[in-house]
Amino acid sequence: RNPSAMTLLTKPPFLSSLKGSSAPPTGEQVAPSVTGGIGQPVGLSCKASGSPEPHTFWVLPDGNIVRKGSVVLGGFIMQSNGSLFLPNPSLRDTGHYRCVAVNQYGSASVSMNLEINPRKTLSFGDAQRGPQSASGRSTKIRAPLLLWTRPPRMQLASYREVTIHQGGEVHLECQASGVPTPLLSWVLPDRSVLTPMANSGNRISMYPNGTLHISSTLPSDRGAYRCVASNSAGAASASVRLHMSSLPPVIQQPREENLLLAPGGPLYAHCTARGAPPPTLRWRTPDGALVRPSQFLHGNLFVLPNGTLHIRKIGPKDAGSYECTSFNAVGTDKRTVRVEMKEEAQQAEVIRDAKNMPLSTPVLKNKSSSHPGFQPQTASLMSITNGETLRLPCSSSQAPKNTLGSLSWTFPSGKVVSRGDSGESGRYLVQEDGTLVIHQTSVFDRGTYTCRSTSPDTSLVSVVTVPVIIIAYPPRITTGPSPVTYTRPGVAVELPCLTIATPRAMVTWETPDMTQLRVLGQARIYGNRYLSPRGSLVIQKPSSRDTGFYRCTAKNVIGVDTKTTYLHVI
Structure with a gap:
């Protein structure tokens, strides 16, 4: 049995009446000294048991504490079985080590001394004998072999930044030189430690050469990663801050589109989207079938790799609504294409107006007919920059005979507003001439707007559809x-x-103390920190307490950009 192992199995008599098996780790033990050599790995064993399971940690000779998953200067690692591992011990590691186990009922500890030999002895063979004595025998030379060491030196920059799209693959290199060869490990943003022998699952791993690999990044992976190189002569580290860019999908075509096609012709319905991570596209046909890019359906319908829906020869059975959905890990966007056959439209265009006639009454489009006429129009695509004022005229309402008739606008969301209506604290308004005015537009205002106007005598119904796109782009820190x-x-x-x-x-x-400072329209002063309206942070009369990471973040509804610096006050 290992004399330096601590097994805590005893129960005080007063615990015997408790339900279950609740015992504190008990007993104080002193284990025999452990001897090691410079640069030769050594382990100190400590096993504890109790109920509840005790929490175990090590107290080093200099008072530092090592817990599971942590790495301290010198490369000390506490393994999952409780043992303390020194990969490259040096003379300064000599001293008294104490393993402590604690649970809610008490504590126990075991202590031991670690002795590191300062030198090795080299015995030369017969080929290196000294002068012979009078008896003819040679003397054997025994000389100390001094070990030459050099502390680790990082081969890469001490700090760097990496930006990756969410879901992308990341390789973070870590290279160091030293004598003896340094042991490499990574400290992750959650402060867990990763070594080549103890990878945290398949998604995050560490190669033997020190490279950290993340196969598919998640939002939780953003943060600071620290590579630690240690040997018997010392330790060095380098940091990498990983930024994650994410952008919900934005479909580039109008949210709604109506197509009137002749039977037998082809159909091309476009659907392209931007986003980070790159979005996935799916089309849903009128019968509910889902089709992905590069997939055929019924031998007639095909979705091209770029997301365009193509039907070779369209027929009455293909009429209906086709919905394109673009999605990624941070959002979803949709677009609907309604397909109607020309043949059907010419036979009977039905006007359903509850004020004028029953819903089931069809009205034939005929210039000589006394029934109301139907005049559909599609305006050209309207584009506007985010934040500007959008003005959509209802062209059919410009004729004097229509000015007294009813008029309404239907928003992409389905909201209906009539002439003279306003909402959202005056952000939108339908003017008397039928123009829809929307102030301070945003990306959420994109889509297809429909104006419906009826003449005073109800003899004419006009419908104007206007597709609108809002131009916007995510933040970019230029300086x-x-x-x-x-x-x-x-x-x-x-x-x-x-x-x-x-x-x-x-x-x-x-700031390093996790304080959040927001850039406003006026300059602000926070202690010795001056924040300008343009975004610059000025630290006046800095001292060592101002040393640390400073991160600037720019964010809008489209995306996020960040820049980080490590400030050294020396």
Whole structure:
């Protein structure tokens, strides 16, 4: 049995009446000393049991504490079985080590001394004998072999930033030199430690050469990663901040489209989308079937790799609504294409107006007929930049005979507003001439708008559809801080953060103490920190307490961009 193992199985008599098996780890033990050599891996064993299961940690000679999943200077690693592992011990690691186990009922500990031999002894063979004695025998030379060491040195930049689309693959390199060869490990954003021997599952792993691999990134993967290189002469580290860019899908075509086609002709319904991670497209046919890109259906319908729905020869059975859905991990967007056959439209165009006639009464489109006429129109595509004012005239309402008739606009969301109506605190208004005015447009206003007007004598019904797209783009920090910034105590330093975005981005700074500073229209002062309206953060009279990570974030409804710097006050 290993003398340095601690097994805690005893129960105090007063616990015997408790339900279950609730026993504290008990007993204090002193284990024999452990001897190791410079640069030779050594392990200190500690096993604890109790109910509830005790929490175990190690207290080092310098007072530092090592817990499971943590790495401290020198490369100390506490393994899952409770043992303390020293991959490259040095003389400074000599001392008293204490393993402590604690649960709610008490604690127990075992202590031991670790002795590291300062040198090795080399015995030369007969080929290296010394002078012979008078008896003819040679003397054997025994000399100390001193080990030459060199602390680790990182071969890559001490700080760098990497931006990846959500769902993408990441390789973070880590290279270091030293004598003896340094042991490499990664400290993840959640402060867990990853080594080549102990990978945290298949999605995040570490190659033997030190490269950290993330097969498919998630939002929780953003943050700071630290590569630690350690050997018997010391330790070094390098940090990588991983940024995740995410953008919900935005379909580039109008949200709604009506097509009037002749039988026997082809159909092309386009559907392309942008997003991060790259969105997935699916088409739903009128009968409910789902079709993905590069897939055939019924030998007549095919979705091209770029998302375009193609029907070779369209017929009456193909009429109906086709819905394109674009989705990724952060959102969904949809577009609907309604297909109608010309043949059917010419035979009977039905006007359903509850004020004028029963819903079941068909009205034939005939110029000589006394029934109301139906005049559908489709306006050209209207594009406008996010934040501008949108004006949509209802062209059919311009004729004097129609000015006294009824008029209404239908929004892409299905909301209906009539002449003179307004809403959302005056953001939209239908003017007397039928023009729909929308102030401060956003990407949520895109889609197809429909104006329906009826003449005073109800003899004419006009319908005008207007497809609208809103031009917007995610934030981009055009001038940001360098990855590492240096300054001297008392010398002011400026951290720039200039952005462009449509709509305008909200800019915030995060300081080392996790304080959030928001850029406003006026300059703000927070202690020794000056925040300008343009986004720059100025630290006046900096000191060592201002050292740390500063992150600028620009965000709007389209996306996010960030820049981070590590400020050294030296």
